[in-house]
Amino acid sequence: MMQLSLGIDVGSISVNTVLMDSDGRIVEERYTLCHGKPFQALRDVLDELSAEYPPQRIGLVATTGTGGAFAAELVGGHYVNEIVAQSTSAAQLYPQARTVIEMGGEDSKLIILEAEPDSPRPRLSDFAMNTVCAAGTGSFLDQQANRIGVSIREEFGALALKSVDPPRIAGRCSVFAKSDMIHLQQIATPVHDIVAGLCFAVARNFKSNLARNRELVRPVLFQGGVAANAGVVRAFREVLGLSEDELIIPDHYASMGAIGAVLHTRGRPPHASVAYRGTAEISAYLKAPHNGSSAFDRLEAPELVGHK
Numbered sequence: 001m002m003q004l005s006l007g008i009d010v011g012s013i014s015v016n017t018v019l020m021d022s023d024g025r026i027v028e029e030r031y032t033l034c035h036g037k038p039f040q041a042l043r044d045v046l047d048e049l050s051a052e053y054p055p056q057r058i059g060l061v062a063t064t065g066t067g068g069a070f071a072a073e074l075v076g077g078h079y080v081n082e083i084v085a086q087s088t089s090a091a092q093l094y095p096q097a098r099t100v101i102e103m104g105g106e107d108s109k110l111i112i113l114e115a116e117p118d119s120p121r122p123r124l125s126d127f128a129m130n131t132v133c134a135a136g137t138g139s140f141l142d143q144q145a146n147r148i149g150v151s152i153r154e155e156f157g158a159l160a161l162k163s164v165d166p167p168r169i170a171g172r173c174s175v176f177a178k179s180d181m182i183h184l185q186q187i188a189t190p191v192h193d194i195v196a197g198l199c200f201a202v203a204r205n206f207k208s209n210l211a212r213n214r215e216l217v218r219p220v221l222f223q224g225g226v227a228a229n230a231g232v233v234r235a236f237r238e239v240l241g242l243s244e245d246e247l248i249i250p251d252h253y254a255s256m257g258a259i260g261a262v263l264h265t266r267g268r269p270p271h272a273s274v275a276y277r278g279t280a281e282i283s284a285y286l287k288a289p290h291n292g293s294s295a296f297d298r299l300e301a302p303e304l305v306g307h308k
Contacts, residue, residue: 005266006276007258008042009085010067012139013105014225015041019053027052031169031225031254038067039074050278058276062261066106074234076277080261087111089260092220094248095121095270098217101206101236102256103226105138110210112217125166128210136171136205137140138226142269144177144198148191156195160231163196169279171201172209176229203235213299218246227253275289 001284002021009016015038019028027051032041060076062070064085072079080088090100091113100111108130113122131134145152160166167184170176177198184194218295220242227249237247250256 001059003229004053004057005060005062005262006058007255007260007262008061008068008071008077009065009076009255009257009261010038010042010063010071011065011104011106012038012067014254015045016055016065016255016258017042017045017049018252018255018262020259026252026255026259026264029252029255030143031088037280039071040286042067042071042075043279043286045099046282051282054177055276055278060257060262060265061274062265064257064261069260071235072274073129074277074281075279076274078261078265078274080264082257083109083111083124083127083129084264085257085260086223087113087127087260089250089256090223091121091123092263093256093259094221095251097219097221097248098122099220101220101224102223103137103202103206103222103224103232105142105225107139108210108224109204110214111215122177126214128212128214130206131212136202136209138224140171140174140177141198141202141226141229141232144181145173145195147178147181148185148194150195155226157230157232159192160196160199160229161234162192163190165193166196166235167193167202168202169194169197171198171203171205177201184224196235199229199231200239202226202232203239206236207239216240218242220246221248221250223250223253225254 007018015032019027021027030045032045034041063071063077064080064082070080086102090097098113102109110128112126115124116123123296125246142152145156150156169180
């Protein structure tokens, strides 16, 4: 029976799960919204997968993301830092990439890759993260879309592409963005222009906040859930001055963290892997009283050695 590797990326907005075969092919890929209950979502998706793929077929488990360390405690497996996971998948699957933009629900990351002597794959050379404020991330877009009554998943991207001259909206703070949007609505600005303005606000915020004085060498890889938004993709191309070929959207853009966690763990000594324990411990955790505290309160983000 062919052994499979399980990759888990537990974020604040979604749980991204992949099953990979020994050749690195994606056998299953799941994107599961958390709705504020990440480990409930994780338990549900793992139970769903176990109906088709018995636990004994899982030979390796790797976790990452905001809740990745705690997930590894509950289900077994090896925890991989988010930056390491994202850069590993980018370097191995898209070795031509030199800059990685990763944007999820609550944070965004800039990863710089550089050529490695005598290696076909680049290596991580620098990174920056925005975790202080949700402005300029997926939740920022979701919040503003709800404010104007636009579905972020069904309408937002297509509407944004209709705009010819997007108005300027502040992207550094949701309060300022709200003020700009109210003003635009008062002067009867079309909704598609406001939506496009939000997309450009996100791209400009990323450029000024994370990129700063860094040179964004091309090609650029755009991954994370927000990469599904055509309006944001367009905004990044224009704000960063990229051609169609210079901004790459990975086939598995939302699961690059989970994929990278598996690829990184496969490169470690065999003893680094911990056997998959199924969902019994998650279920026990979910049933236990937590005094109203969130599981995320106890999570830690290990520092990367050699980077600050």
